[in-house]
Amino acid sequence: MAEAQDDPAPLLRDFVNTLNIDAAEDELTTPERLAAWLAGRGLVPDGARASGADLATAITLREGLREAMSAHHGPREAEFPDDLEDALAAVPLRVRFAGARPGLVPLDPPGTAAAGLARLAVAIMDAVAAGTWSRLKVCQEDTCRWAFLDTSKNRSRAWCSMSTCGNRTKTRAYRARRRA
Structure with a gap:
């Protein structure tokens, strides 16, 4: 398995972006595709199995994260959505005290999709610790909802792409003002 990245934010962004709303494409349509996605990110070994429940x-988990990231546009931090809380409760984790820093670790064997999903849950806490969790946002264009990492200095980015989604939104607002 590949080593985890120092910053877990790109992993969480990529997980949320397994559903491309604009193109109506979902990478996670079967348990086998879920296992392949997790293996491709080094969260489980190749050949790991996933079930329908996984x-x-x-x-x-993906849609709850999308909703939680969407809340990062507001002035205050929102609570995790209930569905996300339920999904996280279903992921087998435990606290491990090893070395100088305690951490969360998956309970399931590394060859299971549940262990890979647990690693995604750990990535949420790692992103909080790294200070990048609140920079994970979702495009405010309703037809897009693509996750992105807001690297702007004042954390005010609203769209995944100013040239595409920002332009769509501003053009609609301009046309609405012209009609009025």
Whole structure:
């Protein structure tokens, strides 16, 4: 398995972006595709198995993360959505005291999709610790909802791409003002 990245934010962004709303493409349509995605990110070894329940948990986790990231546009931090809380409760984790820093670790064997999903849950806490969790946002264009990492100095980025989604939004607002 590949080593985890120093910054877990790109992993979480990529997980949320397994559903491309604009193109109506979902990378996680079967348990096998879930296992392949997790293996491709080094969260489980190649050949790991996933069940229908794992897929359902993954989709709930993904959409809950999308909703939580969407809340990062506001002035205050929102609570995790209930569905996300339920999905995280279904992921087997434990606190391990090893070395100087305690951490969360998956309970399931590394060859299971549940262990890979648990590693995604750990990535949330790692992103909080790294200070990048609140920079994970979702495009405010309703037809897009693509996750991105806001690297702007004042953390005010609203769209995944100013040239595409920002332009769509501003053009609609301009046309609405012209009609009025």
